[in-house]
Structure formats: structure tokens, C-alpha cells
Amino acid sequence: MEVKIIAGGSGGNVIAVRSNDTIIIIECGLPKTKIENLLIQNGFNPTDIQAIFITHPHQDHVQGIGLANKYRIPVYASEGTWKNEKYMQTVEEDLRNVATVADEINIENEFFITPFSTHHNDFDPFGFVVIGDKGNRLSICLDSGIVDQTMIEAMAGSNIFIIEANHDLDLLINGEYHEQLKARISSDLGHLSNEQTAEALAQLIVGKGERIILTHLSKQNNTPELAEKAVEDALEAKGFERVFDYQLEVIR
Numbered sequence: 001m002e003v004k005i006i007a008g009g010s011g012g013n014v015i016a017v018r019s020n021d022t023i024i025i026i027e028c029g030l031p032k033t034k035i036e037n038l039l040i041q042n043g044f045n046p047t048d049i050q051a052i053f054i055t056h057p058h059q060d061h062v063q064g065i066g067l068a069n070k071y072r073i074p075v076y077a078s079e080g081t082w083k084n085e086k087y088m089q090t091v092e093e094d095l096r097n098v099a100t101v102a103d104e105i106n107i108e109n110e111f112f113i114t115p116f117s118t119h120h121n122d123f124d125p126f127g128f129v130v131i132g133d134k135g136n137r138l139s140i141c142l143d144s145g146i147v148d149q150t151m152i153e154a155m156a157g158s159n160i161f162i163i164e165a166n167h168d169l170d171l172l173i174n175g176e177y178h179e180q181l182k183a184r185i186s187s188d189l190g191h192l193s194n195e196q197t198a199e200a201l202a203q204l205i206v207g208k209g210e211r212i213i214l215t216h217l218s219k220q221n222n223t224p225e226l227a228e229k230a231v232e233d234a235l236e237a238k239g240f241e242r243v244f245d246y247q248l249e250v251i252r
């Protein structure tokens with residue numbers, strides 16, 4: 001299973017996953033033409049995309065959803081996400097699929113995708129567990145104010161994790177965002193801090209060489225070094241050493 005973060009962060013999120021000739025996309029958070037160009041540059045032919053999954057309907061996750069109509073790609077999202085008029089309701093009706101946390105969505109017998117509930121400031125946001133070829137299990141957790149035990153249980157056993165590490169709490173608190181925005185970001189319906197992400201990973205990693213990709217880092221309130229250090233420290237406390245026990249990448 002090939003996993004590629006095409007774009008990450010509050011400027012726009014797009015993740016491409018390939019198993020044999022089947023491609024799925026998680027998020028369409030850039031303008032449509034930009035997504036097409038970046039996919040092609042990264043070796044993903046848009047005509048091979050068999051499904052699009054959307055976590056929640058904020059602009060940086062969905063603004064390029066027009067890709068679905070252009071290539072006739074089915075889109076999967078929660079009932080709450082489909083209520084979004086600006087983006088989601090532009091998807092042609094026959095391409096719309098309402099997903100629930102009980103589902104195991106079969107895409108061409110190559111991918112089996114199960115949504116799980118996250119905590120963000122919109123209706124019914126999702127994360128996804130993607131089971132692909134060769135026993136690969138990918139967990140995707142973006143934009144969530146907390147990681148609760150149900151989320152941990154959903155993601156447990158994965159060998160690849162794409163998880164947001166949005167901010168360093170000190171940088172956020174002492175930074176230049178206005179107080180209301182700081183409160184929203186650090187709330188239970190906001191974004192994950194480095195420490196929250198590290199704590200979650202400390203519960204999830206078992207030292208079998210898992211691949212961790214930290215993403216959705218704030219340009220204002222985080223650095224790759226701070227995010228990596230928080231995760232390394234938490235995993236070291238569990239007795240795990242980077243490279244030997246797990247791999248760690250940061251893609252803003």
C-alpha cells in the first residue's frame with residue numbers, strides 16, 4: 001500500500017493511497033486543478049481514483065471536491081458532513097454516499113475503510129481506518145480536539161498512522177492569534193497539540209516498526225522539531241526508540 005500526503009495543513013489537505021491499480025483519496029482540500037496537478041506530479045492518475053473520503057467539510061479539507069464530478073468518483077462522508085451546502089452539496093447526487101461508524105466500505109476488494117468519530121467544530125467529523133494490501137492498516141486522524149478511548153480502540157493495531165500534531169501549546173498561548181481563536185484551537189472541538197498526539201501514539205505504538213506521519217502542523221504555532229520531540233519523548237518513555245521500533249516523518 002502506497003501512502004502519500006499530497007498536501008497538509010490549514011492551507012489544504014489531500015492524502016492519496018494506492019493498492020495495486022486502485023487509488024483512494026482522503027480529503028480534497030485544495031482547488032480542484034491544483035489537486036489534479038499535484039496528483040499527476042506524484043504519479044497518481046486522477047482517472048484511477050475509485051473513491052474519495054472526507055473527514056469534515058471545512059475549506060482546507062473539501063474545497064476541491066469538484067474533482068468528484070469531473071472524474072465521476074463516489075464520495076463517502078458522514079450524514080452531518082453532507083449537510084454542508086457550500087461544498088458537499090455541489091457533488092452530483094448519484095456520487096453521494098452516507099457513511100457511518102458501523103460501516104466497512106469495500107473499494108474494489110483492494111481497500112476496506114471504516115470511519116470513526118472524531119471531535120471537531122462541525123457536525124459528525126470522521127477519521128478513517130483503511131485496510132489495504134499485504135495486511136497494511138492505515139489510521140487517519142486529522143482535526144480533532146481530543147483523542148478519546150473509542151478513537152484509540154479504532155486505530156489500535158495499525159502499522160501506519162497519519163495524525164495531526166497541530167500546535168505546541170506554549171507557542172499557541174503566547175502567540176499572536178486572538179484569544180477566541182486560541183480558545184477554539186485548544187478546546188475539545190479544536191486541534192491536537194503535540195502533547196495530545198504524543199500521548200495518543202504512546203497508547204498506539206507497540207514497537208513493530210510502525211510508520212508515523214505527523215501532519216496538519218500550524219505554521220504559526222508549531223515546528224517540525226517540536227512535534228517530533230514530543231512524540232520521541234513520549235515513545236522513549238514507553239521504551240521505544242526511533243528507527244529501531246518505529247519510523248517518524250513530519251509533513252506539514
Ligand SMILES: O=c1ccn([C@@H]2O[C@H](COP(=O)(O)O)[C@@H](O)[C@H]2O)c(=O)[nH]1
Binds near residue numbers: 009166185191217220
Ligand atoms: O487566522 C486564522 C488562522 C487559523 N485559523 C484556524 O485555526 C486553526 C489552526 O490553524 P493553523 O494554521 O494550523 O494554526 C484552523 O482551524 C484554522 O482554520 C483561523 O480561523 N484564522
